[in-house]
Amino acid sequence: MTIERIGVTQRWCDAAIFNGIVFLAGHVAEKTEGRPLGEQTAEVLALLEETLEAAGSDKSRILSVQIFLTDISRIAEMNAVWDAWVPAGTAPARATVEAKLASPGHDIEITAVAAKKGV
Template identity: 55%
Template sequence: MTIKRIGAGPRMSHAVIHGDKVYLAGYVAEAAKGQSVKEQTADILAQIDETLAEAGTDKTKILKANIWLTNIDTWAEMNEAWDAWVVPGQTPARATVEARLASPGLDVEIMVEAAI
């Protein structure tokens, strides 16, 4: 079975396609500085849409999502963007946890796996 990489870099790929699944890296907001958690989440979800399209799939085929928040108290704010984005009846399995992220100002990171 072949492996296709999207946005392959020296440390990681933006996504990896293997078989009938695509695995996305953890995405953070491109312009996180000064953005609210809701804005960061919307930014990330737009990036996920673009990568899924490049892989030949879309958000209705997401199987699993992992979400990291620097402050779990912002869970409701993150969910405002998430709930506006997901397709009712097509929601994935999902976990959300609190964690320290790689850089100050990054408050949300999202990683998904989807069927092709």
């Protein structure tokens, strides 16, 4: 079986695909770093969607997701954006935790596992 990688850098790739399963790297805001959590969340979800598309999947095929917030007391702000983004009836298994992220301007990081279309 072949392993496919998307967006490969020296340290990580945006996604690795094996046996029809897409493993996404943690995605963080690029343009909205340092902006309100809702804006960062919307950007991160859009970036996840782009990576899923490049991998032959989409947001309705996400199997599990891990969300890291720098301040868990702001989960309602993040959930407002998340709830509008997830297609009805396709909510994945999910964990949301408070964590210190690598950059002080990032308030959220999301990683996921999804199935490719046709699998």
